[in-house]
Amino acid sequence: MKFRKRNPSPEGQATDDRRAPAAASPADATEEVPSTGPLSLAPERAFPEEETKKKGLWKKLKRGLFMTHTELIDRIDAAFDGRAVMDEETLEFLEESLIATDLGIETSMELVEAVRSSVRPGQTSDLLSLRDMLADQIAILLLDAPQPPPPGPEPLITMVVGVNGVGKTTSIAKLARLYRDRGEKVVMAAGDTFRAAAIEQITLWGSRLGIDVIRQQAGGDPAAVVFDALQAARARNARHVIVDTAGRLHNKEHLMAELAKIGRVVEREAAGWQQRTLLVLDATTGQNAISQAREFTKTVPVDGVFLTKLDGTAKGGVAVAVARDLRLPVLYLGVGEQPEDVVAFNARDFANALFQ
Numbered sequence: 001m002k003f004r005k006r007n008p009s010p011e012g013q014a015t016d017d018r019r020a021p022a023a024a025s026p027a028d029a030t031e032e033v034p035s036t037g038p039l040s041l042a043p044e045r046a047f048p049e050e051e052t053k054k055k056g057l058w059k060k061l062k063r064g065l066f067m068t069h070t071e072l073i074d075r076i077d078a079a080f081d082g083r084a085v086m087d088e089e090t091l092e093f094l095e096e097s098l099i100a101t102d103l104g105i106e107t108s109m110e111l112v113e114a115v116r117s118s119v120r121p122g123q124t125s126d127l128l129s130l131r132d133m134l135a136d137q138i139a140i141l142l143l144d145a146p147q148p149p150p151p152g153p154e155p156l157i158t159m160v161v162g163v164n165g166v167g168k169t170t171s172i173a174k175l176a177r178l179y180r181d182r183g184e185k186v187v188m189a190a191g192d193t194f195r196a197a198a199i200e201q202i203t204l205w206g207s208r209l210g211i212d213v214i215r216q217q218a219g220g221d222p223a224a225v226v227f228d229a230l231q232a233a234r235a236r237n238a239r240h241v242i243v244d245t246a247g248r249l250h251n252k253e254h255l256m257a258e259l260a261k262i263g264r265v266v267e268r269e270a271a272g273w274q275q276r277t278l279l280v281l282d283a284t285t286g287q288n289a290i291s292q293a294r295e296f297t298k299t300v301p302v303d304g305v306f307l308t309k310l311d312g313t314a315k316g317g318v319a320v321a322v323a324r325d326l327r328l329p330v331l332y333l334g335v336g337e338q339p340e341d342v343v344a345f346n347a348r349d350f351a352n353a354l355f356q
């Protein structure tokens with residue numbers, strides 16, 4: 001993946017005009033700058049901060065997908081067995097390789113179909129262009145999956161749901177940090193009142209990140225915590241309320257009743273706010289995460305997925321299965337245990353990181 005350099009000059013002049021002299025520093029203002037020569041070729045970097053940030057995100061994504069990438073490339077190499085000939089046997093191996101990284105059976109078959117139709121049988125193909133082709137196809141499939149609605153100007157309340165241990169609370173800390181770094185005020189609601197340790201955990205994140213946490217005693221009513229959090233958000237002019245919830249799917253009626261009660265509080269106290277429910281899925285569980293999501297979405301309407309623990313698995317292809325098989329937008333990727341280990345999902349970057 002190569003990020004295109006963004007370097008328009010402030011005056012809007014053509015930046016690839018190599019005859020343009022480099023900006024003169026005060027020290028050399030009096031010197032005559034030749035119109036050609038090495039100095040005039042120095043590249044302009046109008047948005048160094050933005051570029052550094054993009055590079056940082058790309059590195060994070062590559063690090064997060066390292067195991068999946070390595071597994072994919074190793075398998076594809078093995079499928080071709082050094083021959084790089086597109087015969088049926090090779091295509092079959094290729095399909096198996098793709099399925100093994102949890103891309104989903106249908107997606108893997110479609111990808112192989114795309115390869116089959118673009119090369120003649122027996123044609124030799126270099127592995128690099130095959131990888132490019134697969135990355136392009138995956139990006140196309142991902143862009144075809146549902147996209148989240150664009151954010152509006154109103155404040156946003158995000159309910160975070162998912163089964164035990166998938167990474168809900170950690171992901172909330174990541175989101176809160178992302179928003180905080182954008183200069184947006186955040187309130188976290190300790191809505192997992194089931195265990196005292198859960199309240200302690202989110203409180204600890206709050207103090208580490210300098211973000212307000214609204215909490216009650218363990219065993220309290222999560223809807224009451226959300227009520228308090230909305231009051232606090234209004235008083236503090238916050239742009240985000242992020243609600244932690246207890247990860248229980250074993251008792252669907254209870255979960256439904258609890259979320260419905262929170263929903264009524266939100267309708268009453270935050271009419272006009274944007275609302276969304278994020279489902280957290282653990283990528284290390286591969287296809288189980290997909291079944292889990294199917295179960296969950298039967299009970300709770302979900303707007304998007306936060307896919308965690310990509311850094312610890314070769315099953316990163318599951319992001320594609322979420323988008324295509326479940327028709328749910330993947331919004332964020334968790335790539336480590338620290339609050340900064342998060343990447344906002346981007347179809348093109350994800351596809352490139354898998355294959356390049």
Ligand SMILES: Nc1nc2c(ncn2[C@@H]2O[C@H](COP(=O)(O)OP(=O)(O)OP(=O)(O)O)[C@@H](O)[C@H]2O)c(=O)[nH]1
Nearest residue numbers: 164165166167168169170247308309334335336337
């Ligand atoms: N490697 C890695 N670990 C993660 C990631 N996200 C969360 N974890 C770890 O997963 C474990 C569970 O995370 P929690 O945030 O407590 O999960 P939870 O869903 O809130 O768990 P419960 O509240 O018990 O339901 C912790 O050890 C986290 O550090 C990730 O993206 N990568």
Ligand SMILES: [Mg+2]
Nearest residue numbers: 168169192198
């Ligand atoms: Mg938790």
